[in-house]
Amino acid sequence: MAASFLSYLPASQMSHEKKSTLLTLMILTIAAILSFLIRLFSVLRFESVIHEFDPYFNYRTTRFLVDNGYYDFHNWFDDRAWYPLGRIIGGTIYPGLMITSTILYNLLHSLNITIDIRNVCVFLAPLFSSLTSIVTYHLTKELWSTGAGLVAASLIAIVPGYISRSVAGSYDNEGIAIFCMLLTYTLWIKAVKRGSVAWATACAVAYFYMVSSWGGYVFLINLIPMHVFALIVTGRFNVKVYVSYCTVYCLGTVMSMQIPFVGFQPIQSSEHMAAFGVFGLCQIVGFYQYAASKLSKEELNLLSRFVISATVVVSLVVAMALQLSGKIAPWTGRFYSLLDPSYAKNNIPIIASVSEHQPTAWSSFYFDLQLLVFMFPVGLYHCFANLTTENIFIILYGVTSIYFAGVMVRLMLVLAPVMCILASIGLNKTMTSFMKNLESTNKETPQPKKRADNSYSVKNEVAMAVVAMITLFLTTYVFHCTWVTSEAYSSPSIVLAARGGSDGSRMIFDDFREAYYWMRQNTEEDAKIMSWWDYGYQITAMANRTILVDNNTWNNTHISRVGQAMSSTEDKAYEIMQELDVDYVLVIFGGMVGYSSDDINKFLWMVRIGGSTDRGTHIHEKDYYTPSGEFRVDREGSPTLLNCLMYKLCYYKFGNVYTDANKPMGYDRVRNVEIGNKDFELDVLEEAYTTQHWLVRIYKVKPMSNRGI
Amino acid sequence: MESFYSIPFTILEVPRLRLKKPSWFRMPSPMFVFALVMVSYFLVTAGIIYDVIIEPPSIGQTTDEFGHAKPVAFLPYRVNGQYIMEGLAASFLFSLGGMGFVILDKTNQPFMPRLNRMMLLVIGFISILLSFFVSRLFMGMKLPGYLRG
Numbered sequence: 001m002a003a004s005f006l007s008y009l010p011a012s013q014m015s016h017e018k019k020s021t022l023l024t025l026m027i028l029t030i031a032a033i034l035s036f037l038i039r040l041f042s043v044l045r046f047e048s049v050i051h052e053f054d055p056y057f058n059y060r061t062t063r064f065l066v067d068n069g070y071y072d073f074h075n076w077f078d079d080r081a082w083y084p085l086g087r088i089i090g091g092t093i094y095p096g097l098m099i100t101s102t103i104l105y106n107l108l109h110s111l112n113i114t115i116d117i118r119n120v121c122v123f124l125a126p127l128f129s130s131l132t133s134i135v136t137y138h139l140t141k142e143l144w145s146t147g148a149g150l151v152a153a154s155l156i157a158i159v160p161g162y163i164s165r166s167v168a169g170s171y172d173n174e175g176i177a178i179f180c181m182l183l184t185y186t187l188w189i190k191a192v193k194r195g196s197v198a199w200a201t202a203c204a205v206a207y208f209y210m211v212s213s214w215g216g217y218v219f220l221i222n223l224i225p226m227h228v229f230a231l232i233v234t235g236r237f238n239v240k241v242y243v244s245y246c247t248v249y250c251l252g253t254v255m256s257m258q259i260p261f262v263g264f265q266p267i268q269s270s271e272h273m274a275a276f277g278v279f280g281l282c283q284i285v286g287f288y289q290y291a292a293s294k295l296s297k298e299e300l301n302l303l304s305r306f307v308i309s310a311t312v313v314v315s316l317v318v319a320m321a322l323q324l325s326g327k328i329a330p331w332t333g334r335f336y337s338l339l340d341p342s343y344a345k346n347n348i349p350i351i352a353s354v355s356e357h358q359p360t361a362w363s364s365f366y367f368d369l370q371l372l373v374f375m376f377p378v379g380l381y382h383c384f385a386n387l388t389t390e391n392i393f394i395i396l397y398g399v400t401s402i403y404f405a406g407v408m409v410r411l412m413l414v415l416a417p418v419m420c421i422l423a424s425i426g427l428n429k430t431m432t433s434f435m436k437n438l439e440s441t442n443k444e445t446p447q448p449k450k451r452a453d454n455s456y457s458v459k460n461e462v463a464m465a466v467v468a469m470i471t472l473f474l475t476t477y478v479f480h481c482t483w484v485t486s487e488a489y490s491s492p493s494i495v496l497a498a499r500g501g502s503d504g505s506r507m508i509f510d511d512f513r514e515a516y517y518w519m520r521q522n523t524e525e526d527a528k529i530m531s532w533w534d535y536g537y538q539i540t541a542m543a544n545r546t547i548l549v550d551n552n553t554w555n556n557t558h559i560s561r562v563g564q565a566m567s568s569t570e571d572k573a574y575e576i577m578q579e580l581d582v583d584y585v586l587v588i589f590g591g592m593v594g595y596s597s598d599d600i601n602k603f604l605w606m607v608r609i610g611g612s613t614d615r616g617t618h619i620h621e622k623d624y625y626t627p628s629g630e631f632r633v634d635r636e637g638s639p640t641l642l643n644c645l646m647y648k649l650c651y652y653k654f655g656n657v658y659t660d661a662n663k664p665m666g667y668d669r670v671r672n673v674e675i676g677n678k679d680f681e682l683d684v685l686e687e688a689y690t691t692q693h694w695l696v697r698i699y700k701v702k703p704m705s706n707r708g709i
Numbered sequence: 710m711e712s713f714y715s716i717p718f719t720i721l722e723v724p725r726l727r728l729k730k731p732s733w734f735r736m737p738s739p740m741f742v743f744a745l746v747m748v749s750y751f752l753v754t755a756g757i758i759y760d761v762i763i764e765p766p767s768i769g770q771t772t773d774e775f776g777h778a779k780p781v782a783f784l785p786y787r788v789n790g791q792y793i794m795e796g797l798a799a800s801f802l803f804s805l806g807g808m809g810f811v812i813l814d815k816t817n818q819p820f821m822p823r824l825n826r827m828m829l830l831v832i833g834f835i836s837i838l839l840s841f842f843v844s845r846l847f848m849g850m851k852l853p854g855y856l857r858g
Contacts, residue, residue, distance in 0.1 A: 302711065303714055305718075305723070306718075341761070342761070358759070358763070359758040360789065361756040361789050362754055362756050362791055362795065362796045362800055363787075363788050363790075363848065363852075366799065374807055374837075374840065376807065377747060380746060381743060381811050382814075384740060399749070402749075402750060402754075406753035406759075430813070433817050434817070437817070456826060476845075479856070480856070483855075483856050488788070
């Protein structure tokens with residue numbers, strides 16, 4: 001009956017090829033729309049606002065680019081951050097994100113669709129995630145088949161590992177970098193399969209776009225040479241690979257050096273040396289294969305001996321000279337900590353303190369990927385069973401990104417696309433091999449009376465069970481992804497929401513923006529604000545005031561100076577504040593409402609970083625603990641802690657308020673204790689502003705007294 | 710041209726070395742490399758790097774109302790935190806689920822004895838279903854509000 005109904009639809013009159021094209025287009029369109037829609041939770045719940053910390057810097061630079069044009073942007077020296085050092089913004093950012101937004105903005109305005117730049121920034125990441133879905137389809141189609149490509153596009157549309165860094169409002173480099181990365185990989189695979197210079201050039205241009213958008217391009221420039229090296233080792237090196245790699249390496253390196261932030265690193269730093277080494281190796285292997293086809297055996301032996309000895313001697317001399325003269329820089333801290341995870345913990349406290357840089361636990365894998373962690377080995381198995389030039393690439397990508405995602409939780413983002421691709425290969429192979437076993441119910445095809453294989457009598461039932469099971473798994477995947485996106489990854493961080501009050505209704509905490517707008521309207525234009533580096537970008541973008549340290553964290557000594565000021569007593573801190581010309585101090589305090597990411601919880605990092613430079617050697621972390629080694633803010637807390645500047649600024653006049661009817665005055669709702677030092681006055685600072693829920697507290701630094709007492 | 714390449718060898722004498730590639734050194738088969746990759750996948754998804762850096766205890770402990778120490782299997786309320794045993798258990802399930810699908814793929818070979826095929830099917834289905842549903846259970850034990858909002 002269903003068959004007769006379907007025969008009335010126009011679709012059933014089409015040829016098989018037209019049907020499959022229609023189906024492909026429909027599935028890709030739905031996947032693209034879905035990936036856009038699932039990222040809109042926070043826009044619907046709150047408003048179209050930029051989230052977190054880093055996106056505010058990108059938003060400010062995009063606004064500057066839109067207002068002032070590219071030349072001023074390229075030469076921009078910002079004197080409102082890192083006072084008194086300033087920051088060369090033009091030379092220390094990856095401009096791809098800002099340029100993409102500006103191009104879109106100008107395009108829309110030229111069509112008289114006047115969307116505000118803030119909305120372009122907020123919705124850019126979901127737009128690029130739709131494009132990522134389509135590019136993943138093309139990549140998987142090149143690697144395996146169209147069916148696997150469609151599964152991959154659908155999986156990556158909603159995978160939480162990618163959504164976490166590309167929700168609407170998260171205006172960060174990763175939003176477009178994943179698209180650029182997958183585009184580069186697609187064009188690389190196309191080039192390697194066809195050996196054409198045109199595709200390789202397109203790959204180099206895509207690589208240039210990738211370099212302009214994210215510092216993680218180092219992963220690409222090491223993965224592609226690793227692929228070529230694996231092909232050489234397994235004996236699959238041929239002229240197509242040679243042509244593709246030489247084109248991509250030469251054009252890609254030259255183009256990548258056009259970005260000011262990258263500069264001459266591709267020919268100087270150790271992270272790029274592997275690509276150069278493989279380039280040389282390609283030439284040698286290619287030449288050897290060419291010579292072997294032309295020369296006789298003795299001549300070939302003589303030539304090889306000469307070339308090998310000459311190369312060894314020359315490369316040893318050159319390597320020693322470069323190493324001794326210091327021209328080749330060693331691996332930088334951020335990337336070195338990927339190879340040796342304990343390096344950051346022991347040597348660079350700033351890198352170790354960021355929560356995204358922690359290693360990954362099993363639950364992060366399951367939370368961000370669910371079904372994909374089961375199908376990843378299946379896809380790998382099928383790739384190993386059918387080794388081809390392109391499968392080796394995806395195997396290498398999968399294995400390296402699993403390791404990197406295990407080292408740093410933030411790199412789960414790089415793992416998510418390859419998990420989708422390999423899982424789609426596994427799912428596609430399993431489904432096709434079992435659907436072949438299903439008996440057709442179409443009455444026109446003749447039923448084979450005899451089964452070819454009498455030992456497999458339940459073939460049909462098993463196939464139906466497998467298909468039903470996979471359908472169930474995919475359905476639960478969708479429910480999981482939607483739940484995770486809605487609960488975990490859609491919070492703007494700058495606006496908090498909670499269920500509270502007498503009727504359990506939703507309360508909104510908009511304290512951050514309240515404080516920044518107060519600062520914008522009530523402080524002098526050239527006021528300098530001291531706060532911990534987390535809030536730097538938000539202060540410059542929203543309050544438009546000069547700050548001492550921000551999230552770029554490029555100058556550890558300067559941050560350490562601020563840490564020393566926060567950890568010292570008021571008079572010692574006053575000397576530091578006079579030295580740095582500070583007018584206002586901003587602290588975040590969560591004890592009134594129970595906001596746990598406040599400055600008291602981050603305080604130990606301020607102590608560690610403050611004590612890590614030579615002017616801070618008088619600061620010892622153990623002074624801030626009780627004799628039994630605990631960090632406490634009540635009466636038993638260490639006196640150094642109870643008298644330091646951060647403690648006083650957070651708990652000023654807090655001893656006079658009730659936070660809970662059953663608890664004494666001055667009860668801190670985050671640490672769950674009554675604070676130890678309640679009645680004190682501030683000597684050198686005065687309170688300027690405290691927001692409605694005491695989340696942000698701003699203090700004005702008093703000028704030095706005239707009489708010098 | 711050959712006379713140019715042989716110039717260094719008029720001075721240098723090539724030593725008579727009898728170097729042979731050791732016979733036991735063969736290109737590993739793809740399935741051998743796959744087995745190595747599976748072992749590393751098991752270790753990495755168990756959070757072994759987290760264990761080495763953060764050094765959590767093997768299992769946690771709470772005290773109940775009588776003062777007895779009760780063991781706690783899962784570090785609750787934190788997505789990116791674990792005890793060592795829970796990491797190993799979870800990654801065992803992930804690898805088991807993947808291997809279940811591989812076993813299921815092997816059942817489609819023609820001309821297999823009926824007993825072998827039935828056993829492979831049973832093992833394959835049990836591995837897949839067990840690992841999938843127990844992982845959901847583990848996640849629910851770790852995050853008490855999982856899938857409930």
